[in-house]
Amino acid sequence: MSKAKTDGAITTTQPVKFYQVGSFAVGNRLVDPSLRTVQADAARTNAITSGHRACQGCGEALGARYVLDAAMRATGGKLVAVNATGCLEVFTTPYPETSWQLPWLHSLFGNAASVATGVAAALEVQGRNDVRVIAQAGDGGTVDIGFGCLSGMFERNDDVLFVCYDNEAYMNTGVQRSGATPPAARTATTEAVGREPGNPFDQGKNLPRLAMAHGIRYVATATVADLHDLEAKVERAMDFRGARYLHLLVPCPLGWSSAPADTIRIARLAKESGLFPVFEAVDGEVTAASGIRRLVPVEEYLRLQGRFRHLFDSSGAVAKTDIVARLQKLADANIERFGLLQPEVT
Amino acid sequence: MLSQLEGSRAVAGAVVCCRPQVVCAYPITPQTHIVEAIGASVKSRQLKHCRFINVESEFAAMSVAIGASATGARAYTATASQGLLFMIEAVYNAAGLGLPVVMTLANRAIGAPINIWNDHSDAMAVRDSGWVMLFAEDNQTATDLHVQAFRLAEELSLPVMVCVDGYVLTHATERVDVPTQEQVDAFLPPYKPRQVLDPADPVSIGAMVGPEAFTEVRYLAHAKQLQALERIGEVAGEFAEGFGRHSGGLVSTYHVEDAEVVIVALGSVLGTIKDATDELRANGARVGVVGITSFRPFPLDVLREAIGDARKVVVVERAFSAGFGGVLSTDVGLAISDAKARLSTVVAGLGGRAVTEAGLIGVFEDALGDRLEALRFLDLDKDVVDRELARMAGTRRSGPSAENVLRDLGTVASGAL
Ligand SMILES: Cc1ncc(C[n+]2csc(CCOP(=O)(O)OP(=O)(O)O)c2C)c(N)n1
Ligand code: SF4
Ligand SMILES: [Mg+2]
Numbered sequence: 001m002s003k004a005k006t007d008g009a010i011t012t013t014q015p016v017k018f019y020q021v022g023s024f025a026v027g028n029r030l031v032d033p034s035l036r037t038v039q040a041d042a043a044r045t046n047a048i049t050s051g052h053r054a055c056q057g058c059g060e061a062l063g064a065r066y067v068l069d070a071a072m073r074a075t076g077g078k079l080v081a082v083n084a085t086g087c088l089e090v091f092t093t094p095y096p097e098t099s100w101q102l103p104w105l106h107s108l109f110g111n112a113a114s115v116a117t118g119v120a121a122a123l124e125v126q127g128r129n130d131v132r133v134i135a136q137a138g139d140g141g142t143v144d145i146g147f148g149c150l151s152g153m154f155e156r157n158d159d160v161l162f163v164c165y166d167n168e169a170y171m172n173t174g175v176q177r178s179g180a181t182p183p184a185a186r187t188a189t190t191e192a193v194g195r196e197p198g199n200p201f202d203q204g205k206n207l208p209r210l211a212m213a214h215g216i217r218y219v220a221t222a223t224v225a226d227l228h229d230l231e232a233k234v235e236r237a238m239d240f241r242g243a244r245y246l247h248l249l250v251p252c253p254l255g256w257s258s259a260p261a262d263t264i265r266i267a268r269l270a271k272e273s274g275l276f277p278v279f280e281a282v283d284g285e286v287t288a289a290s291g292i293r294r295l296v297p298v299e300e301y302l303r304l305q306g307r308f309r310h311l312f313d314s315s316g317a318v319a320k321t322d323i324v325a326r327l328q329k330l331a332d333a334n335i336e337r338f339g340l341l342q343p344e345v346t
Numbered sequence: 347m348l349s350q351l352e353g354s355r356a357v358a359g360a361v362v363c364c365r366p367q368v369v370c371a372y373p374i375t376p377q378t379h380i381v382e383a384i385g386a387s388v389k390s391r392q393l394k395h396c397r398f399i400n401v402e403s404e405f406a407a408m409s410v411a412i413g414a415s416a417t418g419a420r421a422y423t424a425t426a427s428q429g430l431l432f433m434i435e436a437v438y439n440a441a442g443l444g445l446p447v448v449m450t451l452a453n454r455a456i457g458a459p460i461n462i463w464n465d466h467s468d469a470m471a472v473r474d475s476g477w478v479m480l481f482a483e484d485n486q487t488a489t490d491l492h493v494q495a496f497r498l499a500e501e502l503s504l505p506v507m508v509c510v511d512g513y514v515l516t517h518a519t520e521r522v523d524v525p526t527q528e529q530v531d532a533f534l535p536p537y538k539p540r541q542v543l544d545p546a547d548p549v550s551i552g553a554m555v556g557p558e559a560f561t562e563v564r565y566l567a568h569a570k571q572l573q574a575l576e577r578i579g580e581v582a583g584e585f586a587e588g589f590g591r592h593s594g595g596l597v598s599t600y601h602v603e604d605a606e607v608v609i610v611a612l613g614s615v616l617g618t619i620k621d622a623t624d625e626l627r628a629n630g631a632r633v634g635v636v637g638i639t640s641f642r643p644f645p646l647d648v649l650r651e652a653i654g655d656a657r658k659v660v661v662v663e664r665a666f667s668a669g670f671g672g673v674l675s676t677d678v679g680l681a682i683s684d685a686k687a688r689l690s691t692v693v694a695g696l697g698g699r700a701v702t703e704a705g706l707i708g709v710f711e712d713a714l715g716d717r718l719e720a721l722r723f724l725d726l727d728k729d730v731v732d733r734e735l736a737r738m739a740g741t742r743r744s745g746p747s748a749e750n751v752l753r754d755l756g757t758v759a760s761g762a763l
Contacts, residue, residue, distance in 0.1 A: 004411040016624050029724065039381070047598060059707060064541040071735060076663075077545055078545045079545060080543045080545065082413065082415070089552075089554070090554055093550055093552075093553035093554050093557065093558060094553075094554055095553045095554055095556065096553075096559075098550035100548065100550045101547060102545065103543035103544055103545055103547075103548040103550075103551075104543075104548070104549075104551065104552075105413065105416050105543055105550075105551045105553055106550075106551070106552030106553065107409060107412050107413070107436070107439050107442070107443070108406070108409070108435055108439055110423075111405060111406065111412075111435075111436060112690070113408035114405070114406040114409035114410045114413065114440055115409050115410070115412055115413035115416075116413060116416035117399065117401075117406075117409075117410050117413060117414060118368060118370075118409065118410035118413025118415070118417065118419075118421070119416070119417045119543060120413075121368045121397040121399060121410065121412065121413075121414055121419070122367065122368055122413065122414040122415075122417030122419035122421075123417060124397060125368065125395050125396065125397050126367070126417075126418060126419065131545055148402060148403055148405070149403075149405070149406050149409060151402065152401055152402030155402070156399070156400070165385040170578055192392050213383045226740075239733075246670055299510060
């Protein structure tokens, strides 16, 4: 929930709806400074500083900076980050350079949650409860190879915020399918050939719901398209102690075959189509869902991405298969489940 | 303090005196009693300022230890066999990162076939991981090595594994002089990390390293092992001063001065080998024993010197490399490559098979009489093997070999844990 939206003060004291107010804009100088984003603050930490080697338009690079800068502000800079192997780890640290402006540890692909447990335990025994811990991994490092460690960390309720940067495939190794790859998406291991081109339907893991099933205090989803919402969730996550989970959709121009300039637009369409529900859950119950502002059919989202190109014919029309309709059904089910077309639930 | 107690309890007592701050536990026989006892110490507040974490796998156990160690806490865990293999990626990682984790390995065979009893296959599987690997001959040594392990690990920023034979030591009740808290506190200073995750002084640990620096970074791991080669003996000396007994060091020797035949071995089998030596010495045979305490770093020079002018060296190993032969033998062979001594490998005690004094006397006698082959599997029932080979040659679908062998022997397998 973005502050701009939740704080009634804005709408009551500012009856005139300025262009940027309540919009997705980041550097909005018309709102009260306290309600501006961390990113809009020149004094932000730049937890991942410039010069790293992510692709142009990388949603993961953006998402990680947003998350960590917000967490740095929320903790007064007392933060340790643990990273799984994956794009984020690789593009930030080709030795001897590092983009990390906070203490940072990379161990392996599948163990980020456990390493973070160890960091948190070590801080606790040394009486450093002021220092907080974030673990981060891609979708592969979260839903697949890292899931055992993650589930253990959740179940023990270790004091860690785990952030999954979900670009819906194993990007660092060249775009292979993960348990978070959506149906029909073309990856290097789910090619767009045969009767059911792309990734099969009826597979995959819904990690936010699995996280909720562990009964941890706080679970949230977000996209890089709504910075206010994302930052507010990171800040909220830092108000809780114990295991917390943030699932962030981060488009990947390379893996999704999309234009680097479309990263934010695609993330927004994922939410506005209902394919990626943005919500918050406390103690296992959904407490808020970000409503759809302008409902779009899923094809608007799909059309911008080469990984779904096989769903359209050469003229750009929806191809004569039921695949787009089946994807629309998934979006509709999300809209129904989370009440995404109802007035904001807060 | 002299006590009559189980090896696992003695080891746990020593570890508790070392004041670990994060201990990870995951059950696997025959290691489990150690972490159970430490857990009880934490719960009863005998061991304060320690987080005892019940993790969901050995991979997590070592990973938690990595995170804790990198955050400045003294970290410990214990495992065996399948558990070690399950955590192997993190085992290499701890060494690569230079984190001074201490782990007990209660040596046990690796399946398939699943087997809970002692041999050294697990330790050999991580031989090249970069850990310092110390082998205990008896429970006193096992206990004392743990105290020395933390000291060595933290001085050198290297993880140290203390290998303790499963059951033979972990479950044996015998007299052990368990260190007191005062003794350990005087010997082991608080952990001062070389690298630590600290918001006041942020560092990146675990960055990617390309071909331009990888060799140098990896060589440093070797250089630290060479430093360990120096320090292990010195630390044992300092331990002797503080505790009034000798434990540890690189190797131990027994009657090697004039020995014609020397047996080299690791771990608890050394006791039986020494008994066999006494027996043969009583009859005038010139036989001796070298026990290797420090398997990694491997003490090539010290071993060469200990073996001296023996004309025959026999390596008794509780592990082997299928398709090749001995594992430890390769290292011992390198140590004596300039000597005239002939080398034999005797693979013995796999999966808990008893290595008897009579069997070892036979080995010594065959070595003295030049009848020992280059590679011998002690007590191997060749007939059973040949019958299974014949079954396999005769029928394509001969079925699972382990079950065939058991059926052939008429043995009922004992329950696996
Ligand atoms: C145990 C292990 N298996 C496989 C790999 C190879 N690997 C490294 S990164 C990666 C993909 C990471 O995918 P994801 O977690 O989704 O992160 P992304 O790169 O997409 O951000 C893989 C398969 C590895 N490093 N370790
Ligand atoms: S492959 Fe994708 S996730 Fe990786 S750096 Fe490029 S855009 Fe980012
Ligand atoms: Mg990914």
